[in-house]
Amino acid sequence: MFLHSRKERENVVGKRETQFFSLGDLFLGNTKTKKKFLDANAASADLYYFDDINSKPWSHKLKTMVNKLFLITTIVYLIIVLIQASGRLSVEYRGLLAILEVGLSIFISYRFAYLGMSISVVTNTIASVHFFRSSMLLSGYIFKNAHQIPDNMMYGASFAPPLLINLAFMRISLVVVSVLVAYISTQNSKQIHKLERIAFIDGLTGLYNHRYFHTLIEEKIEVADSRNSSLGMIMIDIDNFKNFNNTHGRNEGDRLLVKTAQVLFNESKKSDVVSRYGGDDFAVLISETNKNDILWVIERIKKSYKEMTEMQRFPEDTTISIGYSIYPDFANNKEDLITQANSALYQAKNKGKNNVQLYRNIFKEIRAFFNSDENQLFGGIMVLLSTVYAKDRYTFNHSERVMEYSVKTGEALGFDENRLRELKIAALLHDIGKVEVPEEILNKSEPLTGSERSLLRQHPNYSINILEPLADKKSLIDTIKYHHERYDGKGYPHGIKGDEIPLEARILCVADAYDAMLSNRPYRKGMKKEEAIEELLAKSGTQFDPLIVDTFINILLNEKN
Numbered sequence: 001m002f003l004h005s006r007k008e009r010e011n012v013v014g015k016r017e018t019q020f021f022s023l024g025d026l027f028l029g030n031t032k033t034k035k036k037f038l039d040a041n042a043a044s045a046d047l048y049y050f051d052d053i054n055s056k057p058w059s060h061k062l063k064t065m066v067n068k069l070f071l072i073t074t075i076v077y078l079i080i081v082l083i084q085a086s087g088r089l090s091v092e093y094r095g096l097l098a099i100l101e102v103g104l105s106i107f108i109s110y111r112f113a114y115l116g117m118s119i120s121v122v123t124n125t126i127a128s129v130h131f132f133r134s135s136m137l138l139s140g141y142i143f144k145n146a147h148q149i150p151d152n153m154m155y156g157a158s159f160a161p162p163l164l165i166n167l168a169f170m171r172i173s174l175v176v177v178s179v180l181v182a183y184i185s186t187q188n189s190k191q192i193h194k195l196e197r198i199a200f201i202d203g204l205t206g207l208y209n210h211r212y213f214h215t216l217i218e219e220k221i222e223v224a225d226s227r228n229s230s231l232g233m234i235m236i237d238i239d240n241f242k243n244f245n246n247t248h249g250r251n252e253g254d255r256l257l258v259k260t261a262q263v264l265f266n267e268s269k270k271s272d273v274v275s276r277y278g279g280d281d282f283a284v285l286i287s288e289t290n291k292n293d294i295l296w297v298i299e300r301i302k303k304s305y306k307e308m309t310e311m312q313r314f315p316e317d318t319t320i321s322i323g324y325s326i327y328p329d330f331a332n333n334k335e336d337l338i339t340q341a342n343s344a345l346y347q348a349k350n351k352g353k354n355n356v357q358l359y360r361n362i363f364k365e366i367r368a369f370f371n372s373d374e375n376q377l378f379g380g381i382m383v384l385l386s387t388v389y390a391k392d393r394y395t396f397n398h399s400e401r402v403m404e405y406s407v408k409t410g411e412a413l414g415f416d417e418n419r420l421r422e423l424k425i426a427a428l429l430h431d432i433g434k435v436e437v438p439e440e441i442l443n444k445s446e447p448l449t450g451s452e453r454s455l456l457r458q459h460p461n462y463s464i465n466i467l468e469p470l471a472d473k474k475s476l477i478d479t480i481k482y483h484h485e486r487y488d489g490k491g492y493p494h495g496i497k498g499d500e501i502p503l504e505a506r507i508l509c510v511a512d513a514y515d516a517m518l519s520n521r522p523y524r525k526g527m528k529k530e531e532a533i534e535e536l537l538a539k540s541g542t543q544f545d546p547l548i549v550d551t552f553i554n555i556l557l558n559e560k561n
Contacts, residue, residue: 069111070108070111070112070115070116073104073107073108073111073112074108074116074119076104077101077104077105077108077119077123078119078123080097080100080101080104081101081123081127083097084097084098084101084127085127085130102174105120105123105124105174105178106120106174106177106178106181108120109177109178109179109181109182109185110181110182110184110185111185113182113185113186113189114182114186116178116182117178117179117181117182120174120175120178121175121178121179124171124172124174124175124178125171125172125175127167127168127171128167128168128169128171128172128175129168131164131165131167131168131171132164132165132168134164135160135161135162135164135165135168136161138160138161138164139161142158142161199211199212200212200215202275202276204254204257204258204276205257205258205260205261205276206261207261207264207265207274207275207276207282208273208274208275208276209275209276210275210276210277210278212275213273213275213277213283214334216273216275216285217231217233217273217285217334217337217338218334220273220285220287221327221333221334221337223287224287224288224327224328227288229287229288230287230288230289230290230326230327230328230329231285231286231287231288231289231326231327231337232285232286232287232289232290232293232294232324232325232326232327233283233284233285233286233324233325233326233327233337233338233340233341234283234284234286234294234297234298234301234322234323234324234341235277235281235282235283235322235323235324235341235342235344235345236260236264236281236282236283236284236301236320236321236322236345237280237281237282237320237321237322237345237349238256238257238260238280238318238319238320239317239318239319239320239321239349239353239354240317240318240353241253241256241279241280244256244315244318255312256314256318257276257280259308259312259314260280260282260305260308260320261274261276261282262308263301263304263305263308264282264284264301266304267297267300267301267304268284268286268297269286271287272284272285272286272287273285281345283341284297289326290326290329291326291329291358294324294326295356298322298324298356301320301322302320302322302356305319305320319353319354320354321345321348321349321353321354321355321356321357322345322348322355322356322357323341323342323343323344323345323346323347323348323356323357323358323359324341324344324356324357324358324359325337325340325341325344325358325359330359331359340359341359343359344357344358344359344360345357347359347360347400360400381429381432381466381467384432384435384466387435398431398515398516398519399427399428399429399430399431400428401515402427402430402508402511402512402515403424403427403428405510405511405514405515405552405555406423406424406426406427406504406507406508406511407420407423407424407427408555409507409510409511409548409551409552409555410423410504410507412551412554412555413503413507413551419504422473422475422476422479422504423479423504423507423508425476426476426479426480426483426504426508427508427511429463429467429480430463430479430480430483430508430512431459431463432462432463432466432467432480433458433459433460433461433462433463433464433465433466434456434459434462435462435466436458436459436462437455437456437458437459437462438455441455441456447524457484457492457493458493460480460481460482460483460484460492460493461481461493463480463481464477464480464481467480475502475504478502478504478505479502479504479505479508480505480508481493481494481505482494482496482501482502482505483505483508483509483512484509484512485497485501485505485509486509486542486543486544487501487506487541487542487543487544487545487546488541488542488543490542490543491509491543501545506544506545506548507548509543509544509545509548510536510544510545510548510549510552511552513536513543513544514532514536514552517531517532517535518532529556533553533556536549536552536553537549537553
């Protein structure tokens with residue numbers, strides 16, 4: 001068992017940032033360097049999770065098997081010892097049993113280390129004492145009764161005491177061998193455990209590494225299934241870590257990673273699993289949880305992380321983005337859970353970083369909008385959306401963010417549930433017409449030419465053609481059709497203005513433009529939030545509806561506060 005108090009673990013965590021070693025140090029360095037490396041990583045392994053490993057299902061099975069083997073082997077060994085002590089068998093059989101006894105004595109000392117050794121030492125010590133005593137008694141008997149022993153037997157009897165002495169010394173030798181074998185076995189086990197720890201412990205942070213994380217998540221899901229409970233997965237990414245590393249150097253980058261690991265460890269429970277998923281990504285598994293519990297954990301992490309960056313004097317923009325999902329509430333299996341948590345993290349980073357995002361199944365939300373007799377239409381739209389997202393990854397995340405902004409604006413304006421639902425679907429489908437736009441235009445790294453811009457501006461019309469089977473949902477169609485119209489009538493494709501433009505389309509216009517201003521594109525860098533807000537205010541009354549701009553900016557400012 002590798003159990004540590006919380007205080008002991010925290011003491012070792014604090015030393016992690018000074019324990020950096022390379023593989024070259026381990027395999028090419030001197031013995032002292034190797035030992036230092038192994039000891040440092042052993043401390044990390046003990047520090048974090050070996051108490052948790054010992055509680056895993058496979059560990060219990062292994063312990064049961066070892067206990068059974070120990071019990072059976074010990075019983076067999078003790079039976080042989082008792083038979084030998086009884087002296088009832090012939091010399092030939094006793095010789096065979098002696099060989100077996102010696103073999104088992106060494107086996108239990110090696111296999112069960114000091115526990116097996118103690119049994120071997122006790123039995124062999126008793127046997128050696130017995131042989132010494134018998135030798136002395138026999139020697140005394142021969143000395144006292146020499147005149148009564150026939151000459152033909154005296155010669156053989158004279159060899160018996162030395163033989164017993166030799167047997168006693170053989171037993172003492174077996175005691176020494178048992179001790180040495182147990183010591184060697186223990187040392188080998190320690191080295192094996194240290195190497196095993198290195199195999200699944202991240203050498204820098206002391207957390208589980210990516211490979212062992214996958215083993216643990218499978219076990220956690222099995223436990224969740226057996227208990228009919230849930231498993232939450234949180235993915236954490238350090239924002240702008242590459243720039244931080246380039247600006248401040250690798251040592252500072254490593255220090256930030258170690259400090260991040262400390263925060264995650266300190267804010268996790270003993271039953272949680274914290275791992276370095278890769279690079280500057282970390283993962284936390286929380287058993288028997290729900291959305292509110294996870295959000296509470298995330299709030300603690302973000303608060304502690306902010307305090308840590310201030311205390312360690314890291315730059316103010318050293319923040320983390322977090323995505324999470326829950327099995328089986330959203331995910332069906334291990335792969336789903338990992339994919340969803342990753343996707344949620346990606347969404348959080350695309351919302352401007354330093355954000356938290358729960359995984360959401362966009363296709364599922366769109367599906368709820370369609371009637372049961374519109375399955376074929378829904379399937380066709382999903383195929384087209386998937387095609388657009390494959391051609392232009394920006395569109396996928398852009399549509400999600402536009403949906404978020406639009407729904408919040410609709411809520412602020414008092415939209416009812418049905419109207420919000422329709423606004424949400426319009427935001428998700430507003431760029432579906434881009435499926436008709438060539439991929440080289442969507443992903444062009446330079447500014448578009450006049451003709452290319454004209455072709456791209458046709459995508460609202462393409463969208464309407466695609467959604468023609470939904471003609472009965474006029475407000476949805478109109479929102480998508482007019483979302484690029486300007487408040488002053490200088491927009492496209494129809495040039496209508498003011499209140500002629502549906503309110504939902506005016507909301508979509510602001511949300512769409514704001515997210516576009518924030519987003520990095522191949523031919524330009526995205527604006528800062530403050531710059532984008534200034535642009536909205538500058539074009540309020542011309543490109544945008546003043547009411548929507550004011551409402552939208554109030555939402556942004558309230559979120560910031």
